[in-house]
Amino acid sequence: MPDLPYDLADLHDIPGTTIFTADSARRAYHLHRFCMSLMKEENRQRFRADEAGWLATFAMTAEQRDAVLARDYNRMIALGGNIYFLVKIASTDGISVAQAVSTMTDLDVADYTAMMIAGGRTPQGNRSIKGGW
Amino acid sequence: MPDLPYDLADLHDIPGTTIFTADSARRAYHLHRFCMSLMKEENRQRFRADEAGWLATFAMTAEQRDAVLARDYNRMIALGGNIYFLVKIASTDGISVAQAVSTMTDLDVADYTAMMIAGGRTPQGNRSIKGGW
Amino acid sequence: MARITAGVTTSHVPAIGAALDNGKTAEPYWAPIFDGYAPSRAWMAEAAPEVVILVFNDHATSLMLDVVPTFAIGCADAYTPADEGWGPRPVPVVEGHAELSAHIAQSLILDEFDMTLINAMDVDHGLTVPLSLMFGAVDRWPVRVVPIMVNVTQFPPPSGDRCWRLGEALARAVASFPQDLRVQVWGTGGMSHQIQGPRAGLINRAFDTDFLDRMVGDPQSLRGITHLDYLREAGSEGIELITWLIMRGALGEGAVERHRFYHVPASNTAVGHLVLENV
Amino acid sequence: MARITAGVTTSHVPAIGAALDNGKTAEPYWAPIFDGYAPSRAWMAEAAPEVVILVFNDHATSLMLDVVPTFAIGCADAYTPADEGWGPRPVPVVEGHAELSAHIAQSLILDEFDMTLINAMDVDHGLTVPLSLMFGAVDRWPVRVVPIMVNVTQFPPPSGDRCWRLGEALARAVASFPQDLRVQVWGTGGMSHQIQGPRAGLINRAFDTDFLDRMVGDPQSLRGITHLDYLREAGSEGIELITWLIMRGALGEGAVERHRFYHVPASNTAVGHLVLENV
Ligand SMILES: [Fe+3]
Numbered sequence: 002m003p004d005l006p007y008d009l010a011d012l013h014d015i016p017g018t019t020i021f022t023a024d025s026a027r028r029a030y031h032l033h034r035f036c037m038s039l040m041k042e043e044n045r046q047r048f049r050a051d052e053a054g055w056l057a058t059f060a061m062t063a064e065q066r067d068a069v070l071a072r073d074y075n076r077m078i079a080l081g082g083n084i085y086f087l088v089k090i091a092s093t094d095g096i097s098v099a100q101a102v103s104t105m106t107d108l109d110v111a112d113y114t115a116m117m118i119a120g121g122r123t124p125q126g127n128r129s130i131k132g133g134w
Numbered sequence: 135m136p137d138l139p140y141d142l143a144d145l146h147d148i149p150g151t152t153i154f155t156a157d158s159a160r161r162a163y164h165l166h167r168f169c170m171s172l173m174k175e176e177n178r179q180r181f182r183a184d185e186a187g188w189l190a191t192f193a194m195t196a197e198q199r200d201a202v203l204a205r206d207y208n209r210m211i212a213l214g215g216n217i218y219f220l221v222k223i224a225s226t227d228g229i230s231v232a233q234a235v236s237t238m239t240d241l242d243v244a245d246y247t248a249m250m251i252a253g254g255r256t257p258q259g260n261r262s263i264k265g266g267w
Numbered sequence: 268m269a270r271i272t273a274g275v276t277t278s279h280v281p282a283i284g285a286a287l288d289n290g291k292t293a294e295p296y297w298a299p300i301f302d303g304y305a306p307s308r309a310w311m312a313e314a315a316p317e318v319v320i321l322v323f324n325d326h327a328t329s330l331m332l333d334v335v336p337t338f339a340i341g342c343a344d345a346y347t348p349a350d351e352g353w354g355p356r357p358v359p360v361v362e363g364h365a366e367l368s369a370h371i372a373q374s375l376i377l378d379e380f381d382m383t384l385i386n387a388m389d390v391d392h393g394l395t396v397p398l399s400l401m402f403g404a405v406d407r408w409p410v411r412v413v414p415i416m417v418n419v420t421q422f423p424p425p426s427g428d429r430c431w432r433l434g435e436a437l438a439r440a441v442a443s444f445p446q447d448l449r450v451q452v453w454g455t456g457g458m459s460h461q462i463q464g465p466r467a468g469l470i471n472r473a474f475d476t477d478f479l480d481r482m483v484g485d486p487q488s489l490r491g492i493t494h495l496d497y498l499r500e501a502g503s504e505g506i507e508l509i510t511w512l513i514m515r516g517a518l519g520e521g522a523v524e525r526h527r528f529y530h531v532p533a534s535n536t537a538v539g540h541l542v543l544e545n546v
Numbered sequence: 547m548a549r550i551t552a553g554v555t556t557s558h559v560p561a562i563g564a565a566l567d568n569g570k571t572a573e574p575y576w577a578p579i580f581d582g583y584a585p586s587r588a589w590m591a592e593a594a595p596e597v598v599i600l601v602f603n604d605h606a607t608s609l610m611l612d613v614v615p616t617f618a619i620g621c622a623d624a625y626t627p628a629d630e631g632w633g634p635r636p637v638p639v640v641e642g643h644a645e646l647s648a649h650i651a652q653s654l655i656l657d658e659f660d661m662t663l664i665n666a667m668d669v670d671h672g673l674t675v676p677l678s679l680m681f682g683a684v685d686r687w688p689v690r691v692v693p694i695m696v697n698v699t700q701f702p703p704p705s706g707d708r709c710w711r712l713g714e715a716l717a718r719a720v721a722s723f724p725q726d727l728r729v730q731v732w733g734t735g736g737m738s739h740q741i742q743g744p745r746a747g748l749i750n751r752a753f754d755t756d757f758l759d760r761m762v763g764d765p766q767s768l769r770g771i772t773h774l775d776y777l778r779e780a781g782s783e784g785i786e787l788i789t790w791l792i793m794r795g796a797l798g799e800g801a802v803e804r805h806r807f808y809h810v811p812a813s814n815t816a817v818g819h820l821v822l823e824n825v
């Protein structure tokens with residue numbers, strides 16, 4: 002491993018943020034295959050018609066399947082998922098990316114939208130867990 | 135383009151040798167898709183049952199299709215093909231790589247095999263067209 | 268001889284594409300954004316590039332599942348807009364410039380960048396939204412495109428410094444292409460945004476405006492920004508900004524600013540845009 | 547700490563796999579080859595690596611059509627032997643070491659190698675024939691494998707020098723993996739051969755034996771061999787030898803020779819084989 006100008010461990014010091022790694026990609030491989038299946042209209046229809054049935058055709062874990070059914074994006078991310086794959090579920094649901102994203106935060110979609118129009122979430126206090134800055 | 139310790143033009147100075155480039159790959163893309171289709175037994179059977187019919191399902195050029203039907207490997211290479219794709223045709227035909235390879239040379243398969251056992255084709259005179267060395 | 272005449276940076280927020288495609292550009296939420304790009308569209312009509320080297324990141328569309336390249340270059344004749352989950356964008360197919368792509372790929376690999384060549388792929392909003400912003404709604408894109416994709420999603424992406432040096436190598440590659448061509452380099456993505464987890468919605472205006480300032484006045488200093496800096500300061504998706512460094516490395520030292528625009532928000536994202544011209 | 551204990555180079559001729567799979571190893575044509583590897587199989591039983599980093603080139607099996615990476619690394623839990631046109635080889639599935647793959651991929655990218663990560667792929671004779679030569683016919687491969695694929699087919703491949711430096715970076719990557727593991731690095735492909743065009747059948751014994759000598763006695767000098775040299779001297783497929791330089795760059799300066807074998811022909815190819823041990 003080469004020398005780096007920062008400590009890799011600090012990647013886990015960012016509040017409310019998950020770093021997507023090769024290990025995440027491996028854990029979420031089949032979850033992600035499902036997400037990419039939603040890039041075809043016929044598969045979106047299959048999923049809408051029978052969510053559990055379509056999910057059962059992918060070798061994901063039971064936890065991942067349940068997180069999809071619950072639309073629990075934070076949980077999907079904890080189980081390895083990356084948001085660029087996962088938003089294809091939101092698109093299939095016909096909701097905006099911002100609406101899906103708001104469900105991961107402490108705000109409902111109206112308050113989230115208002116926060117964004119007011120300039121977004123401040124970086125103040127949101128950069129470091131241990132430092133609090 | 136960086137400076138190189140040799141002249142790129144000399145890549146075309148090697149006797150009886152075609153350099154496979156990004157341009158070749160583009161010209162042969164559909165020919166190569168056909169070759170890779172032969173990595174499934176069901177497709178090999180389809181091809182064997184109706185060579186022209188299976189070839190017609192790929193958007194290759196008429197010259198490429200005719201070269202496949204004629205098993206003219208030199209011609210397939212002139213039309214962009216690379217041998218690592220093309221040997222899948224030989225495998226489908228149930229002949230060895232060496233047998234397919236011999237058809238590109240001045241030797242029949244028996245003489246080609248004998249040449250290999252005797253130590254192979256000499257590099258002497260086979261390195262440079264213009265230099266003759 | 269081909270030459271790089273100008274560089275463009277821009278965010279590529281998918282909602283901007285949707286607003287365009289659904290005729291919402293005059294709505295109060297969207298109008299400021301499309302107004303912000305109006306001078307660039309006017310400038311573009313003058314600049315009239317023949318090819319755009321469009322540096323972006325694929326969003327789990329054609330890459331990222333089975334294959335995760337650090338740097339990839341499209342070598343196809345055409346790229347079809349992808350169905351990202353709500354049907355393909357109703358925009359023209361993107362025409363490639365396969366000869367220039369092949370030349371650039373060769374030059375970059377001989378220059379010791381370990382490129383991945385992509386012979387067939389669909390392209391997502393990361394490529395088509397910038398085209399829409401710069402050319403508006405058209406029946407045919409007025410440029411051919413050489414797509415360059417950078418992994419910014421799966422840790423670790425390439426360093427900002429490696430991106431800068433790829434840009435420099437890109438300039439050498441273009442300069443050695445024998446045909447006369449006006450080429451622009453675009454870097455798309457950013458600015459600050461995060462679309463995952465409880466911190467989603469992060470916007471760092473101070474970071475963004477400083478970054479825009481330095482793109483013009485002190486670009487070399489941007490090479491030292493680390494992955495950790497980007498993630499902390501600009502959000503987990505703000506690291507798309509490294510695509511801008513490829514553009515900036517490809518442009519000359521003395522490139523001059525023609526236009527700048529910054530706006531918050533478009534959906535979850537801070538929109539940043541620069542037009543730089545080699546003089 | 548993981549450490550690289552030894553390196554192996556070997557040709558990976560598909561016909562060798564077919565001879566093994568069809569019980570022809572005692573035939574006069576094949577017996578000298580399998581005899582030539584017998585000391586290595588005995589040595590291997592002693593060396594007992596836990597992981598092999600197996601550097602090879604894909605032969606239009608999982609790569610090369612849509613995606614042509616310069617350097618790729620497999621990050622999967624398992625790799626299935628591919629159907630290359632005559633049904634898959636009847637050999638065990640290859641178990642990966644996904645944690646070590648992920649660690650190496652991260653380390654190499656941070657070290658400024660622009661790797662492509664491959665999350666799912668089948669593997670061809672380039673990977674399975676060397677396993678067969680070193681382990682014989684087994685029900686389960688006694689090692690886990692980290693596959694590294696190098697483009698040697700579409701011009702331009704990486705330079706030999708870049709391969710050597712990738713090997714050095716590989717050594718840094720392995721040395722920083724926290725788990726205790728005996729790791730070998732194998733470079734497969736070569737030696738001289740050409741399987742295309744009227745020059746097919748080219749064998750350059752002088753070039754090959756000099757290359758083997760220098761792998762042991764003066765490996766640094768191999769870094770300067772150019773693409774043109776390989777193509778002229780070793781044949782259009784002989785350029786697979788650059789995979790050997792990754793192995794050699796990963797091994798220590800003072801690695802000692804344990805076994806060497808050279809034979810012509812196997813099908814169209816000169817077979818070359820070296821076992822080097824870090825002491
Ligand atoms: Fe993006």
Ligand SMILES: [Fe+3]
Nearest residue numbers: 558672735786
């Ligand atoms: Fe090979």
